[in-house]
Amino acid sequence: MLTGKPPFAELYMDGAVIQAVLAGRRPSRPASCPDGLWDLLQDCWEEQPDSRPPISQVVERLEGSHIQAEQTESTPDWDEKSTAKFRRNLRGPRESFTSLALFERTIFGDG
Template sequence: MQFTHSTAHIRGGTARYQPPELFRGIPSHFGSDVYAFACTCYEILTRRVPFHELPNDVTVMFTVVEGNRPSRPEACHSGTSALDGLWQLLQICWDGQAEKRPNAAQIVEQLEGLSIRTSTVLSMTDWDEKFTSKFRRSLPDIRLLPSVAHIERQIFGDLGSSM
């Protein structure tokens, strides 16, 4: 196990989101990201970081290596098939062996499946067949014409903004 003085681990991330293989010194695998994805889902679902009940990162590390995972809080026991399906997906993503965790396509398939029933929506504002969104966001935002609000401020001063 590797210990650091901060929560940032040399390989990236924090202890509460890292899979057991990283604590054992095994090289990261796409499954390591899948484990972290499940931890992020847990935080969104519960509004608490994984292992919130544990006092420090060292305790979390030993807990994860021992095979323990975040427990399902009472608030998440609604009995709906979507919530039950999501919780089952998190369990699969937290598998102790990285190779057994689902890949991204399998996760999406589970999310869109009969139990969870999410739907995907393509963001038309961020989709471009030729350039990645990261590339496009790196370009400066050059406007050819001023906005209506800018023109109103130039004509009417501050009075235009209250119209």
Template sequence: MENGDITRYLKNNSVGVNRLTLVLDTGLGLEHLHSLKLVHGDLKAINVLVTRSGRAVLADFGLASVADSKVLLSTSSGKRGGTVRWHAPELFHEGRNSFASDVYAFSCVCYEIFTGDLPFCELAKDGAVILKVMQGQRPRRSLSIPDNVWDLMEECWKADPEARPSAQRIVSRLRDPPICAIPTDAASDWDPCYTSKFRSSLEEHTLFLSTGMI
């Protein structure tokens, strides 16, 4: 994507960017993935790219896993992975990446989008981050984050995975009052050559196990 990842995009365009739209786009991408029974597993700002029209799109599925046990993805074991600062607390107890852990990481991406900082940016070591998270602490509130968005983020950060909203619920909350996020029209963003390049890559790499291999 011409604008690179969302972190670089925000550094180069610090004024006039609708950060709420970027948050909604990220939520829409996550909702789509989860509707396909796919867990991203490594959601963070540097894995969210920005199109020429300024829309956010999810990328880097190196840790993605299939939630439906009837479908196997050869590139992942489904176990925990990703980066510590975006990890849900259950992942520190040998838990697996899940829809709920993606939702936790989504909230961390919201934090990055609105503040321009990493989660727990005041902590230099991952060990200190793990300790904070296990003690129930979350990234510090920033005045740059609207109250209603912060309330949603805190729900996504709940310690109990079952208590976190689904990606579909997140999108509804973002679109409905009082947040009222509006996505950017991006009808001209998609270049048909992207699809042909992706299909070409599939011919070179086997992503799914065949029946014989299973």
């Protein structure tokens, strides 16, 4: 979103990204990222769900004077295949992951 590349673009396999996130890694801050946006991203990455801002606050902060985000056109390399792949990845349990343990069980199974 900020760099034109997916987060963890240096990691080529989905499993490597999952392991990085489970280990607490987060994408590094792009040089062009405003302080207000970086603060919002860090707030959204809080480990405890109750510590994360609600979506209404996220939208308010994105539209606020510190960030002033504006909707842009889709990137030229985004097509229907990308959309289909994205949606396939959203299928599965519709529960929200309220803990790291639940996320790990969903991804890796119970055993």
